[in-house]
Amino acid sequence: MKIYDWPTGPYPARVRIALAEKNLQSRVQFVSVDLWKGEHKKPDFLARNYSGTLPELELDDGTFIAECTAITEYLDALDGAPTLTGRSPREKGLIHMMSKRAELELLDAISVYFHHATPGLGPDVEIYQNAEWGFHQRDKALRGMHYFDGILKRRPFVALDGRHHGHRRLDLCRAREAAGASGVRGSSGLVRKDAGASQR
């Protein structure tokens, strides 16, 4: 299978983490799509991914699967441990909830800030910006960091107490890196926790 991505993108990183956790890297060929040139907004890319987002997975039968969580779902349903998206109904529900919450309150909020309230990927790619909305989402992300800090003070993982779900914490690690790249100053607690997580 092929994965279209860009090495420094925080969303592509989420799938690279899932691949590493599942030990599937050797089965994947990576194809670069240059975000800074806006290659993900060009007609040939949009024809196979309407939303114009990275990463995107191409199966050997030509099927395209976009969206981090969908690609992770696919990879997790293949054989091999660990299980990343949950085993029991309760685990599946909680992991999906916290994954969505990490997007809503942190990852996506930082992304909006980057694309709307900073130069983002440059004027050729950022053809519409709403700076006020960008700053509003930055503030949401900062509140989100404190929220996740609070959770990680009480338990080692964001979604569950158990093992095998480290990538959900690593998602936050990537969020911190994205935040750093975007100029969002996070709370020290999250950084400290994530520094540990990144050394797993």
Place this chain on the structure above:
Amino acid sequence: MKIYDWPTGPYPARVRIALAEKNLQSRVQFVSVDLWKGEHKKPDFLARNYSGTLPELELDDGTFIAECTAITEYLDALDGAPTLTGRSPREKGLIHMMSKRAELELLDAISVYFHHATPGLGPDVEIYQNAEWGFHQRDKALRGMHYFDGILKRRPFVALDGRHHGHRRLDLCRAREAAGASGVRGSSGLVRKDAGASQR
């Protein structure tokens, strides 16, 4: 189990559709949370759902699971046909992708329009509005309707060609209703297709 929701909310409707498809309604007690009074933004609600969103599922052991897709994931992992979130890795990946895309390009865009560029739930609840962003998202939703129209001209379901995935089309049906309630004028094709879907 209990589900906290509000009868006219489009997101709660998605879970009610999943419950109906799985024939699980009799196992659920519904508890109303009045959106118009902003009960979902009050401290006691936020304490158990940081994002302050409906619907929310409460299991008999006291676990809370928020987010439509997470609740659907939980329900689908319980026994009982049909399977809504996919069986094979490829099905799971494609259904998750299209579910996410329906949110990104339609459901969430309409929600932003409603909350930011209309009076929404009223001044007591809508304490921050960014009308320009709201109108931008309305336009995105209108483009999204045409995109999904195009897909439904080629095949009967949004995510897959097969059966057992009707709720993904019904999601769009609810999007149309939400759009109508919000004053977004959709393309006639989507309305016609969804009129059929709602009669299944």
